[in-house]
Amino acid sequence: MSTAQRLGNDGPEIGASIVLCTHRRPELLAACLDSLAGQRAGFAPGSSREMAHEILVIDNSPLEDGRAVVESRQAAFALRGVPLRYVMEGNPGVSFARNRGVLEAVGALIAFIDDDERACDGWLERLLEPFHRLGDAVDIVAGEVEPDFGALARPDWLADDMMHFFSCRWGWDSEPRFLREAEWFGEGNCAFRKRLMAGRAFPTDLGRKGDGLMTNEGIVFMEMRSAGAATYYVPAAMVSHLIHPDRLNRRWLMRRMFYQGVSNRLTQRRYGLSEQRWDFNVNLAKLADLDVESLEGESLRAMIRLYYQLGYASGSSMG
Structure with a gap:
């Protein structure tokens, strides 16, 4: 000792x-x-x-x-x-x-x-x-x-x-x-x-x-x-x-969920885990114009899920 x-x-x-x-x-x-x-x-x-x-x-x-x-x-x-x-x-x-x-x-x-x-x-x-x-x-x-x-x-x-x-x-x-x-x-x-x-x-x-x-x-x-x-x-x-x-504020939360999606995708790839698949189409111009600070309730939850999915999809080209 x-x-x-x-x-x-x-x-x-x-x-x-x-x-x-x-x-x-x-x-x-x-x-x-x-x-x-x-x-x-x-x-x-x-x-x-x-x-x-x-x-x-x-x-x-x-x-x-x-x-x-x-x-x-x-x-x-x-x-x-x-x-x-x-x-x-x-x-x-x-x-x-x-x-x-x-x-x-x-x-x-x-x-x-x-x-x-x-x-x-x-x-x-x-x-x-x-x-x-x-x-x-x-x-x-x-x-x-x-x-x-x-x-x-x-x-x-x-x-x-x-x-x-x-x-x-x-x-x-x-x-x-x-x-x-x-x-x-x-x-x-x-x-x-x-x-x-x-x-x-x-x-x-x-x-x-x-x-x-x-x-x-x-x-x-x-x-x-x-x-x-x-x-x-x-x-x-x-x-x-x-x-x-x-x-x-909601914009910070969207960034938070986007990078959670990126992180989860990279983690699953590293450990050979099954990756999730979603079918969704996003008009990025409309998304950029959307006032997320006005969203509440289920509309806000839907946007949280969308930003997570966008981050997850983006993770496929990282790392």
Whole structure:
């Protein structure tokens, strides 16, 4: 056991690593870190010592915007017995950041949270509790995500069934349980055994890069689950996710769905999965003239499906 795996030379072994990926959002990073102060990792059955944890901030900006935020809080976290480390990952893209976080993490358990999220009270303990209680029967734990609209009101057109387009409200159950094969979760609020990443990596040609909207870096979790990894859902392990003001419009949602289609097509091709087929004709001139900001209800849902299909079709000529 190396000294890096302990809190000081005589401290307890670090059992869990919180990996926080950030990119040019120091104010949000500060709020996220503040929400992690006081989080506890819980007790394993039969143990009188609480599991120790660390926090690892992976800064994906070459400007190192997050360094000062981390350094200003390291002493306070150290007083709580929680190492807070800063690492700059120069390769752009959230997949590079996640891979670096996995590489740097000391704990056998890794929990992900993103810089535009805030951990609710008891988040870490609830997220890790199934590992303690159920042991090797659990490989991955997924939590719930609540939207935070900040100072803005939730738009009237944003229906409950559209929340998952914003990576919020999976809503699988009101009680903890194992997820079924078709039920998914977000990378921004989950925990998993580090050993599952052996021979695996988040695909660096997918996932967000800066303001880009490519996605599916979490396909690595699908690989794990296909190989038999059991995933447990804990709705009370909750984070709040800030919905950025510039995303609270229908045009952003259309872009989001277009690139979801592109990402899904590339993912299916990579893994040899069956591809979807649709027959549709689109007058692009009329589509460009359409005022999507006026759409509501079923008309809006139809346009969301159309933009997804357009992105999916476009994916055939990419990658």
